[in-house]
Amino acid sequence: EAGVTQFPSHSVIEKGQTVTLRCDPISGHDNLYWYRRVMGKEIKFLLHFVKESKQDESGMPNNRFLAERTGGTYSTLKVQPAELEDSGVYFCASSPGGIREARTYGYTFGSGTRLTVV
Amino acid sequence: LAKTTQPISMDSYEGQEVNITCSHNNIATNDYITWYQQFPSQGPRFIIQGYKTKVTNEVASLFIPADRKSSTLSLPRVSLSDTAVYYCLVGDNAGNMLTFGGGTRLMVKP
16 A cells, blocks of 8 residues: 655745645545644644545644645645745645544654755 | 653663653543654654553554553564654544654664
8 A cells, every 4th residue: 555645855945936745645545634844843733634625724824835635635735935934844644534543543644845945 | 732741862772672651641531642653754653542551553552541641652672773753642533633742762772
């Protein structure tokens, strides 16, 4: 079974540019989450999709961040325009819709996208 | 969301049993306790989850006392490849967000 795939693995962009990160969850996982770790800080929640719907986006830092999950499959996270403080590692995770599965397998994380804004 | 406290770091040697304790004094009735492992340049990896008493899987055991205000992750006979950061998380099991703390950096030495 393929895991959670994130693309790109690394991205270096200039301040003011736009970057789009992509996450392909495990097939059949209804829940998709975005997290990020900025330099020296803890991993922080950004938002949660259930299928194509945003269940919780309380962690999104500001309106420069836009997440979508059209069709309930893969998701994109766009940062526009990027600022220096957006640098960090962005993780995507997915989990099945069932409580029992979540208890047994937890969330499956991708390897992350390392974003550097210069 | 309940806050967790773990040691910042721990050292061990190959073949030893490692126990990492996490305190979560304000855990709620509906909260589960979950542990994740993270290697450099990778995302966190689920290890184990429990609600009370003891849970064991092929990787680790999780011990939770009756008051549930703490929990202990037990790794039997660690190897060098177990060197990683271990996170203790507390939250409900309804597919809601996880709150990561600082984690415990485990260093396994030969």
